[in-house]
Amino acid sequence: MRRTNNNHNKADGFERRIELYLVENFKHSFEMESYVYYTQVMQAETLASAYRLWRRNWRGRGKEYTAGALVWQINDCWPVTSWAIVDYFLRPKPAFFAVARELRPFTVGMTRKEYRSFENDRSTTKFTIETRLEIWGTNSTLADKKVTLEVTSFDLDSDWRDKWSKEVILAQNASTELFKGELPGQPIRTKQSEVPRVIIVSARLLDESGEVLGRYSNWPEPFKFIRFPSLKALGLKATVSDDGESVTLSSNKPIKGIILDAEGDDVNWSDQAIDLVPDDPQSIKAVGLNGRDVKLRYLGDGSA
Structure with missing residues (x-):
């Protein structure tokens, strides 16, 4: 199966290039079913992340930093391995659905970032690491939209939860920044060796009837470090x-x-x-x- 798979991959760098992406993000085996699963999940994650951040950059009048994007390769090179989001028979891969979710009229996105602060500017021995969360929503319609932002945080290793919500207005034809602050449940660290808690944050946009207009879950990365x-x-x-x-x-x-x-x-x-x-x-x-x-x-x- 390995030789056959190699002969069906014509991309520059072929399996070495794919494996670099995989090993940086996942713990995976090399059985064909598992290899297909992890490569397709990786593709879905990367494309969804790109579209999510591109839509954030459409920030309103005078701030249209990213005006659009096209996903390349649809039904392109059968029968070889491909980055296409549908195959030769137009069967969609997971990436197709991930991109489709990010192109809905209303979406919610998140990112987490680590900030290191030093005690003074003369030494790097004492510092703190704080994890901060950013949340935004997008609205591609031509009317402002009143929604409820619901945010729930989970600790994967315990029963701890944190939940809050607030009403927000999603500006028409733009992204709207909704929250910037500490990642709930994540203590400030004072050593690089301190293992952060595995906090997953779920955000949903609800309309006045309670219907879910958009949802997204933000996980710590890389996934290979998660138990x-x-x-x-x-x-x-x-x-x-x-x-x-x-x-x-x-x-x-x-x-x-x-x-x-x-x-x-x-x-x-x-x-x-x-x-x-x-x-x-x-x-x-x-x-x-x-x-x-x-x-x-x-x-x-x-x-x-």
Whole structure:
């Protein structure tokens, strides 16, 4: 399989180039199914991050720093390995869904940054490391939108949670900065060797009826340093609807990068590369599933 795979990769640097991206971010194995999963999740994460930050840069009149972007390579080079977001048969990869989420009319984005402060300007021996969180929303419509920003933080290694919300106005045809401050639950560190807590932050935009207009979960990176909970502690459930054409996902712990699959004929999924958090179940349409069992892959599922 390795020789065959190499012969089907015509990119400059081929497997070495891909592996550099993988080893910097994931703990993974080299079985073909796992290799496909991690390369596709990596692609979904990178493209989604790019679009998320580009949309933030459309900041309103006089501050249109990024006016748009096109994702390259659709159905481009069958039958070789490709960065395309759909394959030769127009079957979408996880990256297709990740980009689609970032192009919805209303989205929410986050980033976390570490800031190091020194006791004085004469020595670097004493310092503090503070992790700060930034949250923004985007609105591509031509009218201001009143929404509720709901932010929930989770500690992956305990039952600790923090939750707050506030009403905000998303400016028309622009991004709107919504929050800048300390990352909830993350103590200030005084040594580089101190391991930070694994804090996951979930942000949602809700309209006046409570409908979710946009959601995003921010995880600490790189993912390879995370010790994921046991499968039992996760409590992941995938419930197929009575008509067999949709799946509802729920969990007791945050889960990263869920990919749904089923044996047999192809299923038209409405979403992939899903981040899940407690008390926020997500329903995915699955046209053609016909009640079949659903297979799930995600970071830390033990199959890597």
